[in-house]
Amino acid sequence: MVHDTVKELGFLTLGTRFRRIGESLQAQTQALMARHGIDLPAAHFPLLAALDRHGPLGVGELSAAVGVSQPVVTRSLRGLEASGLVESRSQEGDRRIRKVQLSSAGQALVARAKRDVWPVIEASVAQICAPLQGPLLEQLAALEAGLENTSLLQRAAASLTPRPQGPQEKASP
Template sequence: MDIEDVVKELGHLSLGTRLKRIGETLQAQTQAVLAAHGFELPAAYFPLLAALDRLGPLSVGELSQAIGVSQPVVTRSLRGLEDDGFVESETSEQDRRVRRVALSRKGRGLVQRSQREAWPAIEAAVAQACKGLRGDLLSQLAALEDELVRTPLVERVPS
């Protein structure tokens, strides 16, 4: 029995849920591509690493702004990254309440390797999934969801 996709059918009424669902699908499929390239870190850590690589040392608040997620989410992720030795933090000289976070040597190496090996593959796979999108936003979302089901990102990456 085929069950109706109620979220799709509700259109704009459930747009937030739909976007979250697509985001979760992309996150899970990105994780699979990262794993296929030998990266075991959660995919959610890579935007933090990219921000630190691009912008240099940042406070938790600045990192939160740079990637658009809440400070508690950033703090939890940083804890994992620091435990694994990918970032280092120190208290700011100007304001002892502010902790500045930077990539460690190990973190810089991870970013460089991922920029070479995984990020281009992920970028190309997502672009390929989005390539045929036409029409209004809801039609585009439906087409993107269908594409991600038909061919997951990991299958779009040349081996």
């Protein structure tokens, strides 16, 4: 049996473990969004959320708001614009400055995601993180194990499954 070398190397490979956890979270978030009928890369949602929270932003501002490079933001915006979820406009007075904003379709998608999907994702990730305590490497191992043992999709489905009502909880006719 091959051992997990990245885990065994501890702090030496911490960046790789963070990337691995991030990739797992994004893939599972993608599956959860697909289950809700949203066919959009999970990596695009931080951009949509930033535009929803802050209004129109330039590429540099958007890059700072989500903490990724401008080339990554520019590539993502091309896809979002092609999907009709964002639009860009030149600024009055200086046509070199372009601001990106949510289109009406983008606003509707974000409203739906905020209502139906984001709370489920947040609750599922919080559930994985809730028992974490102790040294960082042990916490990372617990987070990875939590993602491997029960996916976000499974956690979300379990949280949406109706619980049986006890005698005092039954609704009145």
